[in-house]
Amino acid sequence: MKNFSLMPQLPLFAGIEEKDIASLVKCLGAYRKSYAKGQLILCAGDWVQEIGIVLRGAIQQVNDDAFGNRSIIGRVGPGGMFGEGFSCAGEERLPFSVEAAGDCEILFVNYRRMTTTCPSACVFHNRLVENMMLILARTNVQLTEKIRHISKRSTRDKLLSYLAGEAQKAGSNEFTIPFSRQELADYLCVERSAMSAEISRLRQAGILDTRRSHFKLLAEHHELDVH
């Protein structure tokens, strides 16, 4: 591997000196691979031995059923990881596929080499595990967040739950979401057209305003609004 410029910012390598990263990466048996948009990176059913880290671009964890209905489990951008839960837990096959949301570059790290001390890299061992713990905890929080949204019974409530969360993250009633309409529908596990219709109703009711991926929440009294 030649270029290590993106490594120091990776959460997995947090607190590790820049000069040490090259040898660490080598010791971990890490390698890079590039993918074009839509390309399959990991396939549902795979036994995951490696953690994937997004260096450039973004990936999506998707779950297609027999009828072609797609659910987006999640989306991971630069610096983010995928497959970490399954490789760390070491107990299950991947229940979803991972595909490139756009052109992207992935760093694959062998999980076992992270926990197994080796002569040249054992000084980093503890730090890696601590970083990994933090990353897993954050993923955990994100998954819980998504469950909170999609556990709502109606499309309207799923939308409002998600949008309220985004507004809180942005610290503002005006924000841009990282999804297109179809992707948002997939993420919230609802029909795109029905969701579009619901967005229109919310707009007509004066609850929000939106253009493409940009949203503005206008009212807080959602419970009081009539459908």
Next chain:
Amino acid sequence: MKNFSLMPQLPLFAGIEEKDIASLVKCLGAYRKSYAKGQLILCAGDWVQEIGIVLRGAIQQVNDDAFGNRSIIGRVGPGGMFGEGFSCAGEERLPFSVEAAGDCEILFVNYRRMTTTCPSACVFHNRLVENMMLILARTNVQLTEKIRHISKRSTRDKLLSYLAGEAQKAGSNEFTIPFSRQELADYLCVERSAMSAEISRLRQAGILDTRRSHFKLLAEHHELDVH
């Protein structure tokens, strides 16, 4: 704290000598507390500093909305943890409440004391963090599993997805689930009565057989069955 009999089996203390646990528990600032069925253990909005470990009984993570609709995010039995993602990530308030599913006893462990080495317990430090990583990874897998179930569009598919998962776990087409009907409906985020009706239809269609919490799956060709 007097009785340490339940501690050695805890995943968090895996690989730690039984004789060392008493001092470790003391060093971690751990303490126990008992709760009666239905009692609130952690409240949505709380800033979680401690990890909860279920010693006896079980807890449920629940999310009630303004109208009293309840979603069960998850259920944790003996040896299981709750709040770990949020305390480890250290970044969010708890977005759900935790309550006793029955009479139970909880061990609370301060997260910071786990990662901060202290004179008397630093020998266990690494092991604790490694155990914690594994636990977080498993929680991760479970959350992903639940998302897979509830991301299905119809009650029927949610049910079949869940039941197929349980059958796989049990390694048999016959198995007992840890939920009552109401709890299962809450877990799958659907209406109890509608779910009951759907179960009846599945039974009439010869796809499954059930009595209370015991299920038997009879066919694999779910996609082919007519509604």
Next chain:
DNA sequence: CTCCTTTTGTTAGAAAAACAACATATTTAA
């Protein structure tokens, strides 16, 4: 055993979502 409580099953009517088909808008590429 019997009464009482809780859980589960059933149904009809109301509400919502999915589906399908098309209109409109936006972006991309030639």
Next chain:
DNA sequence: TTAAATATGTTGTTTTTCTAACAAAAGGAG
């Protein structure tokens, strides 16, 4: 710039879920 491709919005119809109300069954306490 224009044409083509993609994304978003709209609407009627069909299907499914929710709601509410009640019936039936199971479990517990006295």
